């Protein structure tokens with residue numbers, strides 16, 4: 001066995017576009033995307049519940065697709081477009097339809113799993129703007145929540161679709 | 172008149188922050204802190220013979236490595252026994268770092284502090300610990316046999332043995348026309364909040380003070396424990412529970428070893444130190460619950476009335492008993508539910524095993540008690556060929572018998588006395604909701620279509636709002652902002668909202684003006700914690716009383732300013748006005764200025780106040796003898812005993828005739844927690860509770876092997892339900908106000924999960940036609956039971972009317 005104790009880890013400069021803004025930080029190759037976002041870029045909205053890809057709390061959008069940021073290295077996200085929960089609201093005045101739906105439908109309790117649900121549902125509604133209740137349940141069935149029993153999250157998905165349509169009609 | 176806030180389904184005020192990524196959970200704090208990681212025992216029972224850190228110490232970025240040898244003062248002593256109980260004859264607690272013996276996999280053995288968590292874990296990998304393995308005790312049967320011992324000091328692995336009896340149970344059972352015995356089993360599960368535990372400590376060497384952030388359910392408890400362990404004055408220690416990502420009980424245990432070690436290291440290194448638990452650590456070193464074996468003997472009459480009930484419980488308390496024997500005490504008392512047996516005896520043994528500790532998990536011993544009682548009710552109904560709901564109602568305590576004293580001592584050491592409840596009314600509502608009387612027809616239809624369905628029922632009574640006390644403080648600023656604080660913590664229950672609702676209602680102010688702080692010892696130093704569905708009852712009532720004090724003071728000052736009798740005043744939207752004379756009014760913000768005579772006209776309210784500054788009596792001091800400056804009030808609420816909420820659940824399940832897959836088709840809940848502050852939040856608590864109950868009934872178990880290794884220590888292998896496994900929950904409420912507290916409320920946090928295991932067992936049994944005595948149950952286990960039943964090894968139910976064939980079809 002070679003003695004590697006004195007080896008200094010190689011640091012890489014990693015640049016991502018996060019929530020529409022180019023962000024650069026230096027981190028070793030093994031830094032998980034979740035940790036990079038949370039600790040290097042200080043976007044702590046993305047949460048880590050398991051670090052093994054099962055709970056979905058760390059879900060962010062990579063080029064619009066929901067991905068588990070605990071299963072990606074930050075360096076592999078180089079030059080990609082990342083959306084975190086901090087980037088879902090259109091502006092400081094208004095929440096996104098999914099965020100608003102969660103507050104209206106009591107779709108969260110402790111809020112720890114919530115960012116992962118919000119990003120997942122946001123991407124889903126782009127593909128299916130009019131889900132049925134069964135589809136709404138299906139859409140969230142890859143994310144764990146220990147608090148809500150999911151019922152109000154299902155309701156939130158349906159309400160978010162409604163709000164999106166209301167806003168489109170109003171615009 | 173403003174809309175009433177108490178009782179309204181107000182949207183939560185915490186949500187806008189949480190849905191935009193602006194929550195601040197433990198790991199969101201302390202970006203620049205050093206990171207701690209732990210070497211944990213890979214063996215369930217072993218003697219540490221050597222620890223070699225030489226390969227780890229010069230890993231780039233490592234700041235310090237600590238083992239037991241490094242601990243000093245009280246940190247080197249055993250962790251405290253939080254709740255000593257006289258029957259706990261062999262209590263045992265662990266150490267912050269194990270000195271010699273390890274008693275479960277996951278016990279901390281060494282601590283590394285480094286510049287970064289990745290590096291800290293690298294160093295942990297390089298620490299060589301040598302162990303001499305010792306015989307391992309896993310499971311209640313092994314513990315009970317006493318062949319191998321977890322602790323030499325505890326013969327027979329018995330930590331505690333307790334007996335409570337009302338009446339002469341043996342005689343009552345012997346004299347009863349009918350007798351039955353049941354042997355029941357229930358497995359371990361765990362709270363599994365989505366956020367694990369975490370501690371972040373900041374040592375201030377100038378002030379010689381410590382600030383600790385912990386994802387705890389009791390910041391005052393952690394503060395006191397750390398001060399004691401580190402030998403610091405309480406005044407120099409602060410503890411704050413930030414946003415906490417769920418607790419469900421596991422975060423009421425304290426101090427966890429890490430809660431002692433992280434602050435200790437921060438002081439020693441004069442640096443900020445943080446530790447955030449990862450999921451595997453949570454599985455193997457944070458507490459579990461539920462595991463029990465139960466023997467029931469019951470005597471009853473032809474109507475199904477219980478004349479004598481004798482229960483023996485063997486409770487798995489894991490390797491140590493830091494939280495005492497609260498769990499089996501609760502099981503043994505709350506087992507009685509809404510019923511009144513003629514005579515009752517419960518005897519339990521709390522046993523050591525070489526597994527992680529057992530402390531309260533949502534429901535805290537109640538799911539097991541309800542399981543024992545409801546399985547018994549079903550067995551009686553089956554024996555007599557009676558309707559299961561009828562047998563239950565035969566045994567109900569009647570509304571006119573309230574308050575009802577069981578003659579037993581509850582977990583708080585006070586009489587087990589129900590304050591209110593209307594069980595017949597609840598049952599009627601449940602039968603209506605689930606369509607109890609139409610089920611036979613539904614079953615016949617399903618059977619005709621080749622489907623197998625069953626209906627289950629379960630009733631419970633839950634002691635909530637246990638003492639000793641909580642407090643509330645309210646201060647109105649000169650801007651009209653109302654600051655409310657209480658010492659107990661929040662883990663997602665919506666305390667910020669419900670406490671604001673109470674204050675808005677009591678004080679007559681707008682919700683937007685109310686700002687609630689919980690679990691911060693800088694703001695409120697006296698508190699117990701959030702557990703046992705006590706937050707709304709305890710802090711809610713304390714805050715209401717504090718609000719009444721502030722209101723009284725505000726009206727008194729306003730009365731002077733407006734030259735009116737305080738009795739003629741009302742407060743609406745933060746304005747005090749003379750009833751019937753809208754012109755005569757003064758804002759609470761102005762009263763806040765008036766209340767503090769040392770004033771300068773620093774803002775608009777202060778300017779407005781000057782117009783009311785009449786000529787005081789020159790013989791009196793500006794602040795009267797029994798007065799204090801400032802518009803604030805404080806009060807405490809301390810109940811004589813717990814308040815008892817109750818509920819009844821029913822479920823319809825379908826079991827696949829071929830695969831034995833179990834599907835919950837409907838789940839119905841009747842819930843009575845007295846007056847509801849916010850029905851939307853109560854519903855949310857019920858939904859979440861049922862989901863956890865479903866997990867416990869069908870999926871979750873702690874798969875320890877014989878060597879004490881937890882084989883399913885990940886979310887991949889521990890099957891926590893997703894949306895696809897949790898049924899839609901149909902609810903209805905009954906509100907029987909508690910006569911014990913000013914707001915008439917009872918706790919609602921745990922109710923949802925309490926009867927679920929019993930209900931699902933009842934429904935599966937009803938579908939299959941043979942008894943279900945061990946839970947949780949998987950399709951494989953059900954499939955095996957079918958075969959055993961078909962082979963005649965497992966007797967069927969006795970019900971004459973059944974038509975379901977239970978022989979496996981494949």
Ligand code: FES
Nearest residue numbers: 049051053056070
């Ligand atoms: S933290 Fe990434 S899936 Fe759980």
Ligand code: FES
Nearest residue numbers: 109110145146147
């Ligand atoms: S809201 Fe707490 S885990 Fe989902």
